[in-house]
Amino acid sequence: MRTRDKVLLLLIVILMALALMTLFWSSFGESIEREELKLGLDLEGGAHLVYEADFSELPEDTEPDDAMSGVMAVIEKRINAYGVSEPVIQKIGDDRLLIQIPGIDDLEEAKSRIGETALIKFREFVPIEPDSSGTPVQSIAPGTLTEIIASGTPVEPVATGTPVEPSVSGTPAQSSGSGSPSYFALRPDEEGKPVLTEVPKAEAEYKAIPAMGTIDGKKIELTSQYFSGKVEVRMPQSSNQPEIFFKWNDIGSDLFYEITSRLAAKPEDSVERRLGIFVGDAYESSPHVNGPIRDDGVITGMTLDECRHLTSFLNAGRITVPLHTLEQHSVDPTLGENFVDWSVQAGVIGLLLVILFLILYYRMPGLIASIALLIYVALVLSVYQIWPITLTLAGIAGFILSIGMAVDANVLIFERMKEELRSGRTLRAAIELGFNRAWSAIRDGNVSTLITCFILGFMGHKLGAPSVEGFAWTLGIGVLISLFSAVVVTKTFLRALSYTGVVNQRALYISAMKEKMLSGEGR
Amino acid sequence: MFDFIGKKRYFFSLSTLIIVCGIVFAIVQGVPWGIDFTGGTIMTVGFDQTVEKDAVENILAEIGHPEAQIQGAETDENPNAFIIRSKELGRAEEEALDEALKEIGMTGDLEFDSVSDPIAKEKARGAAIAVVVATIGILLYISWAFRKLPKPFRYGTCAVIALAHDVLIALAVFSILGNALDLEINLMFITGLLTVIGYSVNDTIVVFDRIRENLGKAGRQGFETVVNNSLIETLSRSLNTSLTTLLVLVAVYLFVGEAIESFMLVLIVGVISGTYSSIFIASQALVVWETGSVRRFFKRTA
Numbered sequence A: 001m002r003t004r005d006k007v008l009l010l011l012i013v014i015l016m017a018l019a020l021m022t023l024f025w026s027s028f029g030e031s032i033e034r035e036e037l038k039l040g041l042d043l044e045g046g047a048h049l050v051y052e053a054d055f056s057e058l059p060e061d062t063e064p065d066d067a068m069s070g071v072m073a074v075i076e077k078r079i080n081a082y083g084v085s086e087p088v089i090q091k092i093g094d095d096r097l098l099i100q101i102p103g104i105d106d107l108e109e110a111k112s113r114i115g116e117t118a119l120i121k122f123r124e125f126v127p128i129e130p131d132s133s134g135t136p137v138q139s140i141a142p143g144t145l146t147e148i149i150a151s152g153t154p155v156e157p158v159a160t161g162t163p164v165e166p167s168v169s170g171t172p173a174q175s176s177g178s179g180s181p182s183y184f185a186l187r188p189d190e191e192g193k194p195v196l197t198e199v200p201k202a203e204a205e206y207k208a209i210p211a212m213g214t215i216d217g218k219k220i221e222l223t224s225q226y227f228s229g230k231v232e233v234r235m236p237q238s239s240n241q242p243e244i245f246f247k248w249n250d251i252g253s254d255l256f257y258e259i260t261s262r263l264a265a266k267p268e269d270s271v272e273r274r275l276g277i278f279v280g281d282a283y284e285s286s287p288h289v290n291g292p293i294r295d296d297g298v299i300t301g302m303t304l305d306e307c308r309h310l311t312s313f314l315n316a317g318r319i320t321v322p323l324h325t326l327e328q329h330s331v332d333p334t335l336g337e338n339f340v341d342w343s344v345q346a347g348v349i350g351l352l353l354v355i356l357f358l359i360l361y362y363r364m365p366g367l368i369a370s371i372a373l374l375i376y377v378a379l380v381l382s383v384y385q386i387w388p389i390t391l392t393l394a395g396i397a398g399f400i401l402s403i404g405m406a407v408d409a410n411v412l413i414f415e416r417m418k419e420e421l422r423s424g425r426t427l428r429a430a431i432e433l434g435f436n437r438a439w440s441a442i443r444d445g446n447v448s449t450l451i452t453c454f455i456l457g458f459m460g461h462k463l464g465a466p467s468v469e470g471f472a473w474t475l476g477i478g479v480l481i482s483l484f485s486a487v488v489v490t491k492t493f494l495r496a497l498s499y500t501g502v503v504n505q506r507a508l509y510i511s512a513m514k515e516k517m518l519s520g521e522g523r
Numbered sequence B: 001m002f003d004f005i006g007k008k009r010y011f012f013s014l015s016t017l018i019i020v021c022g023i024v025f026a027i028v029q030g031v032p033w034g035i036d037f038t039g040g041t042i043m044t045v046g047f048d049q050t051v052e053k054d055a056v057e058n059i060l061a062e063i064g065h066p067e068a069q070i071q072g073a074e075t076d077e078n079p080n081a082f083i084i085r086s087k088e089l090g091r092a093e094e095e096a097l098d099e100a101l102k103e104i105g106m107t108g109d110l111e112f113d114s115v116s117d118p119i120a121k122e123k124a125r126g127a128a129i130a131v132v133v134a135t136i137g138i139l140l141y142i143s144w145a146f147r148k149l150p151k152p153f154r155y156g157t158c159a160v161i162a163l164a165h166d167v168l169i170a171l172a173v174f175s176i177l178g179n180a181l182d183l184e185i186n187l188m189f190i191t192g193l194l195t196v197i198g199y200s201v202n203d204t205i206v207v208f209d210r211i212r213e214n215l216g217k218a219g220r221q222g223f224e225t226v227v228n229n230s231l232i233e234t235l236s237r238s239l240n241t242s243l244t245t246l247l248v249l250v251a252v253y254l255f256v257g258e259a260i261e262s263f264m265l266v267l268i269v270g271v272i273s274g275t276y277s278s279i280f281i282a283s284q285a286l287v288v289w290e291t292g293s294v295r296r297f298f299k300r301t302a
Helices: A001-022 A026-031 A064-081 A107-114 A166-172 A250-262 A304-318 A333-387 A391-424 A427-462 A466-498 A513-516 B009-029 B053-062 B091-103 B116-144 B152-181 B187-216 B221-279 B281-290 B292-301
Strands: A046-053 A086-093 A096-102 A120-128 A145-148 A183-188 A193-199 A206-210 A212-215 A218-221 A232-233 A244-245 A275-279 A281-284 A296-300 A324-332 B040-047 B068-071 B081-086 B114-117
Touching: A001 A333, A001 A466, A046 A064, A046 A107, A046 B221, A064 A086, A064 A096, A064 A281, A064 A304, A086 B009, A096 B091, A107 A324, A120 A250, A120 A304, A120 B053, A193 B221, A212 A250, A232 A304, A244 A304, A250 A275, A250 B009, A275 A304, A281 A304, A324 B116, A333 A391, A333 A466, A333 B221, A391 A427, A391 A466, A391 B187, A427 B187, A466 B187, A513 B040, B009 B152, B009 B221, B053 B068, B053 B081, B053 B091, B116 B152, B116 B187, B152 B187, B152 B221, B152 B281, B187 B221, B187 B281, B221 B281
Parallel strands: none
Antiparallel strands: A046 A096, A046 A324, A086 A096, A120 A206, A120 A275, A145 A296, A183 A193, A183 A206, A212 A218, A232 A244, A244 A296, A275 A281, A324 B114, B040 B081, B040 B114, B068 B081
């Protein structure tokens, strides 16, 4: 055997081992950050919605792009808050939004979750069983906190502001606040630090209630609609720490001053001194209030990414971007459950039929092609594992179709080999010639399939059809790997075998009856 | 030896017959476009008592949608179910319909799928562009791949004729079977169609590739003979490949048919048609063009 063939054979074995490890050995899978195979909406069932964003009410200081990312962040937050796994939230073009929520097939429910506008709400945390002594029930070590502090603008002392009645501070009016109350408790995070976490009512230590203030004798809830101008991430040179700068309008200033004054009276570092930020009803963050603040302030103590994330919410709540439904589909989930089983069965049966056909018709090369085909399947499946594509109905069909097409290259080569054998060439020469002569057809055919795959992928992406996109990816990956399996794997195996005398019987390659008709001298 | 070229008129006629049938069905029954491309609303409603189709029709006419099509959709679970297809419903119309249907005993809430008109137009346009761009891409690639032969553009064009044939056959079959099998021409259909285009061209290229090779050693043989020989030489490969692909496709169709029936059916029809066109259409078109018998050919068939 020549060195080149040995090297190739070794490579194929190593590749195969890697593929099998990826598929079956979970700890290896983790080390290469294998991702769970994601099922598309058509398999899992759920809601498919396309919205058009209306930017007509956008303030001049906001770019539609920023508004859109804000809207997307808010929608993601809301959907995730309901414990839904991996929604798809994708921007199509400039003003379209594709949303797929797996597991929810009730469209009205899905639409209500997405909501029409995004409002950011602020809430205070009230202990469920207040400690009579007034000391905080629990406190959090300083330094681990995000903080709201005034930004340069001098803050008037509490006394000179609107006097806040102590009785009000503990229990701001709950009745007129919007949204259902949510419950919180301090729970250790991964590093063991206590973190404010949303919990069921029974375990609650704190209750979050709307942060309200009084304007002209009326109780008003503080929301993001009272921001004045854009909320921005800043990086002051003095501290070199990112911070979020915000500014209130007149009503917002009064409300915020009243609320922060009330919170600032709470013990330092206590949960009660925090101001909860909620996206709709979903908890997002709770910075510590440093002191009474009126017009503007900054939130500090977060990383740049966290700042940007929170800012996108705050800004999204500041503007109204009405969403109009353009398209809605609900996908029946029961279809999906069976489909995965069915596809596996169909795939296995299809594969077995193809292998049977190959071996009966092409004999020895057919057997080798079948092995190459199994390697092909293992490789494709492991690529799906490493490179997380979303598996859709059409995607599975694309994969199964690619099995059929993978055989094509082998068929082309074997037909050529047979011809060369019949014209009296030696087996080794027939292998080489068969491959070389078949190559141009294989290449041209596969390139044209890849052209359509590319266009399909592009069309699917543009039109917001993830199933079409998934199909294009699976077929494209299939075509590329089938080229490798046919041209490298099958050829190397055949060449390797042609050096061992055992399988050199011509009868293993072409049938004896046809052999008689030929005057070939064999090897 | 079988004469693929001499009998070309029969092959062309068979395809023409299927396509003409398709056109007739399309005119009589209408093309089964899905809401992906037409826009509008589709909903399934079930009732807890026997409801006449007319009653549902009247309700839709009352809320301003006399164009709605109502189709019985009895299942074992619910013998009183209908599929309603209409133009897009406004919010108020939705609520009015929900209320009116509940009055005559609709079970559950109104659940519907809808695609708005601009989106549908965009999808139709996108799909058309995708098909056209794929075609042009293939035309250019084949013309390039056969650049060493005289008149390479002809090979590209004939491959495109073959794939246009497959697209027309698929559309014709869907128009013919649309009503009977409740098929729909939607985005998945177009996806299947584009796959078929890739597949069909693959088949055609194998034959052309053989013609390319045989022309090099043709000697005194005429173009027709070379093409015919090439067809015979590639025949077993063409049939074997189609057979293996069909084996897999039929396996999928039988096991998971219902869910993606339209998609699988277009693939199956396309693979058969693609094989047919690569054996009986593409090379024959090449010969008709090459031997300058285009005008004569049309005269004879006319």
